[in-house]
Amino acid sequence: MNTILIKAASIVNEGQIVVADVLIKDGFIEKIAPKIDGPADQEINAEGLHLFPGMIDDQVHFREPGLTDKADIFSESMAAVAGGITSFMEMPNTIPNTLTQELLADKYQIAAEMSLANYSFFMGASNTNIEEVLKTDPRNVCGIKVFMGSSTGNMLVDNEKVLDNIFREAPMLVATHCEDEQTIRANMALYKEKYGENITIDMHPLIRSAEACYISSSMAIDLAKKHGTRLHILHISTGKEVALFDNITPLKDKKITAEACIHHLWFDDRDYATKGNWIKWNPAVKTAEDKDAILKGVLDNHLDIIATDHAPHTIAEKEQSYLKAPSGGPLVQHALPALFEMYHQKKITLEKIAEKTAHNVAICFNIDRRGFIREGYWADLVLVNLNDPFKVTRQNVLYKCGWSPFEGQTFQAEVTHTFVSGNLAYQKGRFTTRENGKRLAFNR
Template identity: 50%
Template structure:
């Protein structure tokens, strides 16, 4: 038996095209992509019967909670949820316990993932007020970027020293990734709403406490610093229409081969939920920055279509239901998203708001391009065979199928228009028809820098 696999009757989506064709894997790589390919002797042939064959999603924004908070998530559990959702690579954030503020902490995470991650993995380096020298000396081949919490953070990773911020933007050897919310604005809003509502304060007030003004003020500061130092800046989880004006429309890679220096990202929950959903879901959709108005949701979808938003990710951040059921002020922010993220995006295709090629650009191609990921994110011969196979069949979310360790989802009871039929990582089938495979084949992402 050879190690070749041939997919026939696929609807391939890649590099701005959707077209019927075939794809062959040999070992861990894509060997050929063509309108028609004849089966070879002893080759395994899989008839996709018109299902979409996509490059696997690269989620550049997850919180898998390891080390330090494994009671609610870990690399093994959350990477399983990834592959169930068609995500074949993830990039994990540094605000763990201890935070990833040193080379030693970064290497510890890479070792933890080795042999346990079902998807490919990378880990951000974190910035703090007291590790500027470490940031300047980051090895660009070991991490996708440096994460900066500008004005708002959980844990001890707030960077609010102007000189340190200036130093990061002047000297970081990797892309700078920012969470932009202004803490003084948020704190003042919280005082105001606590005085107004007292014990009746709920998640209904969350988008006004974590306000659009707080987001815009911090995003303006980040983009101004990036322009001053010609730094590569990627602003995470844009949630407001106003922030979109800070970013240039058009493709990430321009016609002359140059790349945008300042890029923007939004998340799937900002495209699915809006302010009215707090009435039913409350703290379950409490996240930072906050889900805001229906007009913001519509503006973000338009921004994806016009390439003002470059990347679509999750900000997967699980907390237990016990934690989420606390009163609003004590309930943590964040929600589990990876298992149903790609389906959330594809619902926008089925409703006519986006094209499938646009979704693939934002979830697969752009993260690979932005972070210089080596030989992933595209259906190209010679690239790693990281694939998502998606059938246009309805899928109703039930609690018993949830693989995240917290065992709940804000999408419970929702019916998506698609089903993740199978996921392949490094040429190995790791998910098929609702079942995890036995193989754990995730590898550390390599960066072509």
């Protein structure tokens, strides 16, 4: 028996905040009550702290295998746990690309040995691997990832017949990166004709334009409606796209869902002047109006999930010129602190943060017994001090790449404890590796 008793926490769960005790036993939430007496192996005084369900990040790039100079599953899961992310779903554009069941199994084996957080991995689709895609088991794999825009290696799916087959035959959720490649290539050709090699970062959202995103998202939605596909569109970056989605309830009945990412909620094109390539992402950070529309879409439930799209690159890579610097940045350690900062700015409620980072992810992906603070569920929990400021510096980031787009930012709230499948994995700056995370299971 292994028991932990959390005392007098302000529990943020299912639309309300209630002060109560929580008893964890053998990895699960055994009891929630106003007062729980009795012995426990460990007791934590959580008076004045808020207890959230751990964030489930449905889009990360942890770079293993093949790109471990940038990141690996151990380093990035450690940063995630420190930031209150207890589960992640990792993308297939590693090297080699995760395009076979054997390569998918290899990644699960690495995570079983190395991940401090709970984990799942997307099966990748290409123009040529439909037979492998259809072998994917919906019960133990989070989804199928389709890049409808350029990516690493052989992962751009631009064959219309293949796309139609994937959407028709997929046995599970299909997650898409939506940017129209033809539009992007045409825009890039125009800018190169005008500026040559002197294209600058402020032109990024004009090259990877709002129109490119809208064309691709519209196409994905049309295909999903045609075939009844369970579609999830990742990292919405424009206000125009938000209008493509419904806000029907309950969420479990939505066949087409969408995600907003931290960087599209926090940064806008005015920040390129000071942040440069450090905020170069695909899809691009766009206008302040787009940023505001995305937040509104989150609040009114047109957009269902908040995630990170954590995608680290080395400092040397990011310091190159615009055309050479890769897109992506590390976010898992600071995603929840950024959302709590938005709470302090009165832009979002604590209840909505729990809903969009945990509850809705569990519902959208049919995750087994996670995402809520309920008796009988896995104890994936995060204690937060909402009034304990800290400043992000290169000295305190945990990412293997060694930098953060939030450098210099002071956040008002800090994660104090993170429980992963009942294991106290992180406590006030210290980690324990006595137990790794678990593989996510899905009720499909």
